Amino acid sequence: MNLTLKIWRQADSSSKGQMVDYKVTEISEHMSFLEMMDVLNEQLVNSGDEPVAFDHDCREGICGMCSMYINGEAHGPDRGVTTCQLHMRMFKDGDTITIEPFRAAAFPVIKDLVVDRNAFERIQQAGGYISVNTSGNTQDANSLPISKHAADEAMDAATCIGCGACVATCKNSSAMLFVGAKVSQYALLPQGQVEAADRVQNMVAQMDLEGFGNCTNTGACEVECPKGISLDNIARMNRELMKATVK
Amino acid sequence: MGGFFKSSIGRKVAMALSAFFLMFFLLQHLFINMLSVFSPDAFNEVSHFMGTNPLVQFALQPVLIFAVVFHFVMGFILELKNKKANGVAYARNNGAANSTWSSRNMIYSGLVILAFIVLHFIDFWFPEINTKYIVGDMSGLHNGEFRYYHELVEKFQNPLRVGAYVISFILLGLHLAHGFTSAFQSMGSTAGRKKNLQTFGKAYSIILPLGFIIIALFHHLINNH
Ligand code: HEM
Ligand code: SF4
Ligand code: FES
Secondary structure (H helix, E strand, O other): OOEEEEEEEOOOOOOOOEEEEEEEOOOOOOOEHHHHHHHHHHHHHHOOOOOOOOOOOOOOOOOOOOOOEEOOEEOOOOOOOOHHHOEHHHOOOOOEEEEEOOOOOOOOEEEOOEEOOHHHHHHHHOOOOOOOOOOOOOOOHHHOOOOHHHHHHHHHHHOOOOOOHHHHHOOOOOOHHHHHHHHHHHHOOHHHOOOHHHHHHHHHHHHHHOOOOOOOOOOHHHHHOOOOOOOHHHHHHHHHHHHHHHO | OHHHHHOHHHHHHHHHHHHHHHHHHHHHHHHHHHHHHHOHHHHHHHHHHHHHOHHHHHHHHHHHHHHHHHHHHHHHHHHHHHHHHOOOOOOOOOHHHOOOHHHHOHHHHHHHHHHHHHHHHHHHHHHHHHHHHHOOOOOOEEOOEEOHHHHHHHHOOOHHHHHHHHHHHHHHHHHHHHHHHHHHHHOOOOHHHOHHHHHHHHHHHHHHHHHHHHHHHHHHHHOOO
16 A cells, blocks of 8 residues: 655754655555554665654564554554554555654653653652562462452553553543553552552652643543553552552 | 642542532532422522521531632643643644543533633622622511522523523533543542443433523523513
8 A cells, every 4th residue: 555654753852843744655454553664764764864763672562662653543543552563454545644752741752753751660660669589588479369350450450561652642641551550560469568558659759750640531541552451550549549648 | 648639649539529529519509409490489498598507608608619619720730730741742633532522621611610600609699698798688588578589580581691501501511421430530439430330420410410401491481571
């Protein structure tokens, strides 16, 4: 298929960017979206132009790097996929596709479609861990009984890949789905209890400090999240914060 | 505790608490207003009680005013903070693909409600406060009869006012269509995401504004003189 691409180009974090039109031809519907971008970049390099910078790593939906806002949706129109898993068969010959970086004040653009998501790292560092003694005398994990239900929910929360689609989608640029998932994966397990109060307080404080917005429960994040992280995790985070406050 | 209500989540919890109070208030307000359709006498009696009972006047009324003011001031603060959290606007953004109109436009439905509240205060609350506490007439009487029902009917003779009320209540319905279940989520409850409460919330956000609209139309069209 032949496509028109409208892509955000921005030389570096301090310069002003703008949308630029490109044409790509003979795109196979079996290609992934990133392969289509590779075709465009090859074309740009061959004609002596600057290729479009975009983040990617695993190209199999697990690293969370491939942030792109495609036709007004994080990771494009398909559900439960990252950009690298998005197939070109989702588009039609002759389509115009708008491609923008993930937008949020806390995710500044570094170049073209590449944004700085270190704010997520700093939130994780504020409490997204458990302090386990790893000096050889760790407790056997099987000695801690965990209900199937709690284990499943914790695992579901832990599938968050930190891609930032929730923030990019949210009209408030809120990071609460991400933080809710990261709080929940420990809040549900006995190993997470010792630091539970500090964890939620510190992570929420860091989230606020980074300048993410306030959730208004539109639910857009849950729809666009490639891993299907549930809004229940935000409710759980809110409960955890209330618990930590009255404790 | 102070830190909690300064956090993004604490603010949302406070927002939801004030909203719960408002939703409960509206329910009793509708109930009393409904009396005006079925029994003018009962409406007069209850209005007089609500208007002169010290507990209602000096305990509940201040709480209500605080809740309303708190709710919209916090609504504005959160909206401004959220706008600041946004980066450059998207050239193309497909909000309808993942969320409802009412959830994305709470601030606009809220603004219409706020404009309504101003009109409503000018219509009923200021004259009431004037009569009772400035003029000092606590009798509730006019020419020897209770004045409440008569005043209500009088107000709804003006088609412009009725129109403004109808539009405002439609926007209130949209505000509540998202707000009702959202408030549960903000309070950390997943109940708002389950079928039962969603159905209840839908019913509430349709029936409550519709009730107020029917009352306004009833006095305008049927109880016309
Ligand atoms: C006075 C004018 C009003 C304004 C400006 C306003 C504004 C807002 C805004 C911006 C929100 C979203 C905030 C958020 O979710 O964080 C909101 C939420 C809400 N509002 Fe209002 N509102 C007003 C009046 C009312 C009234 C009269 C009611 C009650 C019937 C109400 C019920 C709700 C509910 C239930 C929520 C959801 C609370 C939550 O998500 O935590 N609002 N309002
Ligand atoms: S919650 Fe979903 S959308 Fe948000 S960072 Fe995690 S995987 Fe990405
Ligand atoms: S490149 Fe790793 S998730 Fe897309």
